[in-house]
Amino acid sequence: MSPGMAIFSEQNQQIKGDYDTSENQYEKGVKQLVDNGLHKVPKKYILPPSERPTINNEDSNVAKQKLELPIIDFSDLNGPNRPQVLQSLANACELYGFFQVVNHGITEDVINNMMDVSGRFFDLPIEERGKYMTSDMRAVVRYGTSFSQTKDKVFCWRDFLKLLCHPLPNYLPHWPDSPVDFRKMAATYAEETKNLFLRIMEAILESLGIIEDNQEENDNNILKELEDGSQLMAVNFYPPCPQPDLTLGMPPHSDYGFLTLLLQDEVEGLQIQYQGKWFMVQPINNAFVVNVGDHLEIFSNGKYKSVLHRVLVNSCKRRRSVASLHSVSFNSTVKPSPKLIDKTNPKRYADTDFETFLAYISTNETKTKSFLESRRLSYILHD
Template identity: 75%
Template sequence: MTPAMVGSGESNKPENQYQKGVKHLVENGLHSVPKKYILPPSDRPGTNSEDSNVAKQNLELPIIDYSELLGPRRQQVLQSLANACEGYGFFQLINHGISDDVISSMRDMSGKFFDLPFEEREKYMTTDMSAPVRCGTSFSQTKDSVLCWRDFLKLLCHPLPDFLPHWPASPLDFRKDVATYAEKTRHLFLMLMEAIQESLGIIEGKETEGKDNILRELEDGSQMMVINFYPPCPQPDLTLGMPPHSDYGFLTLLLQDQVEGLQVHFQDQWLTVQPINNAFVVNVGDHLEIYSNGKYKSVLHRVMANSKKNRTSVASLHSLPFNCTVRPSPKLIDQHNPKRYADTNFDTFLAYVTTREPKRKDFLDSRKLTSVSVEEKEIK
């Protein structure tokens, strides 16, 4: 996205109390969940038929040790990475090389931003999805028939010189600390994508005609940071922090605090992901499912509300430049494995999500050229 595309700068101030966010509601005294946030009985966590067997145990995601990708066990780790992306769509990444200080500063800034007075946060509230900075609430506050228990700050991050001047100047050192974190996670994403290419059997060679240049495109790709804030909810069984959804990009690197909330849909159950301190929860996005021609799966996930603690997370979403087209890699298409997804781009995605209420994996499903197999349904 070029600077000319980052929006008109109109603030589109909140029209009602709900658009001011759940933190604003909580701060003004709230003892029950307003009707606007109450899900239909069939969609409430733990009450519908799909959720009736919500497991009490946590989901033990595959753990990938990034440091071992750089050593003699690389081939074994690549196989573990392939298994995780194919079988789970998620993994936890440890020993990733981003220092505890950088992570701690990012967590600190996330909390401090949402501790700012409402009038300060309101400066960045807009419904313009192309804005370089967007503070808002719910999932899609203009489209959701039922709002979800989340406030967010979304920041476009790459190229940093284009977007950094638009970022909040307060709290003190916000731009410096968050920019450092953005640069570190972007580098980590590129290294992971190189490993994922290798795990898919896609080998780039300088002399190969018609080679797959996805890594070069990703170097100039889009990055969006989403800082999520979930305040305590007085009736968490009636609502969700985020509804079931998949992410639209290639990979999302999620930094959780130590408060549980993220759940992954795995083997027909919603299972809670146990936070590992300073690890990243990495998940396959819709674009990587398309690019891998369905081999690697983007998987539904959601966020639970809780009645006792604030929960904060930071998601770094990565993909191609906004003006590029995502398509299955030609190296993964042959007569036995035909092309399974239509080419798509960010404009197509934006047009889709701005005209309807987001539901589950609707956008990705709209790009499929073949019916979903039984195996895919079991993984979703």
């Protein structure tokens, strides 16, 4: 039994008592505040002036134009254009840390069903959603708000539902059973994104010049580790905000893991940092925004970059997204690939695992790329 499953029932028994007091009203989520007729942003959500998203064009840190991320046509990987696509993939991971994938093979029905059932989950009464509220990061199902509703000094304008997904038969019985089709739709989506992740990683490894030995007895087969690895699905909900220039949907951060596959609706909000400026990512219908996580930067020994990104909110429209985060198992260790280390490119990161990550974020706010920087060895290598 996984650590998450072992504590799930115990956490569920504590949730109601933890979240019913009026002094913890913000911990019920930002949607609940909006549903209660909120007309201005509470102080708890107001960022210091230096951290606020400046909407006007005078802000030198915000680019006036949208960023056209590299678009990877996944169908071309199976034809004569494969070398060119692999080169485009390498360039995207090195320069941007982000790219968009089209013609990926996941049907429009699977995508639409996931977005639809996600919206209907957040439309449930707080009494139903609140069954899954917990601050424990190991829980199989975790409903919450901000990044950490028990630790953040300033909350962000986001509610979320996080689901452990792999192995699916172990976790699926614990997922929400309301809406009645939630498990079915979300399980199909989780399986499809897991398969797509593995196919993208196979291409990424080839773009790094790493040819895997697929023999089962080979302990260094990273694709095998990822196939048996972790998958966390985060369903995000950003309600309309009466004063969007005072807060953020998510603060600048990088993602834990190898890759994140993000499905977003048509409402803009995602920004990435590129060359010191914030650029808005233009949503593409039925495309996945894919970004390099901290673990892939470590594994690639710094060649592929895990990049800061954040989420803006707006005063008119609610925004939904579904992020599928993939990595090795929680009991595994991530380290730079020996195939990417030599005398001219020494090891740049310390080995890491999930326990190290939990220990770090228990005493540090999970903002910027601070955890990744804590694993960097450059201060020793003087490079």
